[in-house]
Amino acid sequence: MSIRLRMLLSYTAMLVVTIGLFIISGLLMILAITGDMGSIKHLFANHYSHKPITAQEESVFLDLKYLALKQPEQLLDEDTLKAYDEQLKDVSSALIIRKGDSFVYKTDKLKSIHGVKNLPKFEPSNIHIRDTISYGKYYFSYVKFDFYFNDKDLGSIFVIKKVSPYVALSKNLFPILIGVLLILLIVTNGILNFLVTRSIVTPLSALKLATQKIRDGNLNFKVTARSNDEIGQLSVAYEEMRQRLKESIDLQLKYEENRKELISNISHDLRTPITAIKGYVEGIKDGVADSPQKMDSYLSTIYNRATDMDALIDDLFLFSKLDLKKIQFNFEEIDMVRYINYFIEELSWEFEEQGIEVRFHINENNHELVIADREKLKRVFVNIIQNSIKHMKSHEKIIEFSIENTNEFIKIEIRDNGNGIEPTSIPHIFDRFYRADNARNALTGGSGLGLAISKQIIHEHGGDIWVESELRKGTSIFFTLQYAKKSEGS
Ligand SMILES: Nc1ncnc2c1ncn2[C@@H]1O[C@H](COP(=O)(O)OP(=O)(O)OP(=O)(O)O)[C@@H](O)[C@H]1O
Ligand SMILES: [Mg+2]
Incomplete structure (x- = not known):
């Protein structure tokens, strides 16, 4: 039975019951007053002629x-x-x-x-x-x-x-009045039924239509609530559900697209060193490496390529684990100033070898604690520093570290005076497999995963990472970390 019919029946039943009860109570009242069943029977017919006189x-x-x-x-x-x-x-x-x-x-x-x-x-x-x-x-x-x-x-x-003239008038009009009253009741019933069913059935039909659309895979529509009642709330909830569903499907499509792109990038990046290794091995087999020096050079190239592949596979593995959020983070409270000092110390030999001057700008009294995973954070620093080293060709190589404390977070800047990045590349350098100079060769090395990994790690820390760069002047990578406990007054 449809809601429309059910509403109509319930209204009619209500009406009939009300009229019935009204009549019954009237009759009972007359019975109570007159005490005579017969008087009820002839009530209307005799009412006027038997109207008692004083x-x-x-x-x-x-x-x-x-x-x-x-x-x-x-x-x-x-x-x-x-x-x-x-x-x-x-x-x-x-x-x-x-x-x-x-x-x-x-x-x-x-x-x-x-x-x-x-x-x-x-x-x-x-x-x-x-x-x-x-x-x-x-x-x-x-x-x-x-x-x-x-x-x-x-x-x-x-x-x-x-x-009173109304007495006679009402006597003549009584049947008409009853008729008009009944018609009015029926019309009121009809109107009420129409209004109520319209406010329930119409939005329900709209929801049904929406459900069919979703079933058919169409999520590009909008469910609008026409009222504030339960049905309106249902429509709002439905619209929310549609939006979520759409978001999740869009996300899935994006993931799918990403996955395809990832596979194609991986195959490309793996094929290049493998092709090179094959070439050198064939050279050895064909006796091209006919001197011990040549053999040595071939073998070390093969070794280097294999090492690159190893590093790439490691990066890929880490990246995919971070992407799937399958990597454990061991967060602890870290004093950033001490941490960076320690890091610089650890790499001092490498900096020296590369002829890099390291500067660390800090406010010495500032020993804010941040929440971070030591190992993962080190990976971020190493990735950024490696990039700086790779892209510094000037005579005076400088890498500067600075820490800035804001109200909400701590901001770390790592600045180099290297080649800088093309403005068109700046928005992409945190994308995986992105290499600004498009040097997909062994010259600069690297797979384009370094900053993508860093970005994921910083995001897992609840921070943000971005770049500012000027061609031929240098590059600054900034990232933020959250305070462990904000100290008083700062
Ligand atoms: N300090 C920098 N100076 C100039 N260019 C930079 C700097 N840092 C990053 N880039 C540019 O951004 C690109 C992406 O960096 P990313 O670290 O993600 O990849 P990569 O260094 O090429 O490879 P990988 O880090 O995986 O070995 C680099 O290829 C480079 O072109
Ligand atoms: Mg890098």
Whole structure:
């Protein structure tokens, strides 16, 4: 059963139950008041004609009735009638006696009643004794008794009372009113049903459509919430789910693309040294290396190429483990100033050999602790320094280290006065396999993984890494690390 039908049924049921309960409680109330089941049965049919008259009216009416039956001539006596009329005055009723086609007595109060024409006809059986009549714009309710005067003239007694015009009006309009009320109820029911189902069914249909789209692999649409209610919240949640799904699928596609690119790069980078090794081995086999010097040179080239491959495979392995987040980080608190000093000391021999002057700018009192993994961080420093060494051709080779403390993190700069990087290459140097000079040969060595690995390591530390470089002036690599505990006042 559809929600629309269910709502319609529930509204209708509610309506029927309400009307039913209303009727039942009304009937019970009447039963409680009258104590008579029969009165309920004839309630509507007899309501108007049996409308009870006051005790005063009743007693006057009975007296007059008695007179009409026993001494009808008395009803021609004006004084007697006036006395009765006087009694009726107290209850705002009045007396009319009709004889034949004229009034024998008509109270002064009922000026609007003129002529007997509109009064109900004589009826010897006295069945319809109570009703409502209208004279012009006025309405009157009456009790009537028909009798014969001694001279066989037709006589009628009316105890008559002016009533609100609405009484008669409502009597005539009652069935129409009930009909209109029912129609109104049905229309209201219909409108309510329409409004409620529209606010539920329409967004549900939209969600159904969206689900079908997702099932068919289409995620390029938007689910908009039209309301703030539960259904609106569902739409918002649905839209969030669609966005996440889209993001994750896009990411997957990107990964897939990356994987393909990675495989192609790896095969290229492995093939180059292998081809060279094969060439030299073939040379040896063919007897090209015919002197011990040549043989020595061939063998050392083979060895160097194999070593390069080994290093490349190591880098690849590390890179892929970092990429898959499968590498363990042993974070500890490190004093960066001491760490860099130690690092410089360790590499001092290499710096000396390369003729590099090392400068370390620090604020001596500044011994902020950072959170880092010693080994991985060393890898970052080595990668950056190696690049600097590789790209320094000037006579005066300088590498400078500086530490800057900001409120949120510690910023480390490693600056060289080397060749610098082409501005077009700057955004790419942290990409894997990227080599700015495109020297995919043995001259500069390297696979283009050094900075990609460094970037991953720094990101794992919750930091950032970037470059500033000017051609022929030098390059600065910056990276940030998080404080272990921010000391007071700094
Ligand atoms: N200090 C620098 N001066 C000039 N160019 C640099 C510097 N550092 C990096 N580059 C450029 O950025 C590129 C990428 O560096 P990256 O360390 O990732 O790779 P690589 O040094 O070529 O290879 P690997 O580090 O894997 O041996 C380098 O090829 C180089 O062109
Ligand atoms: Mg490098």
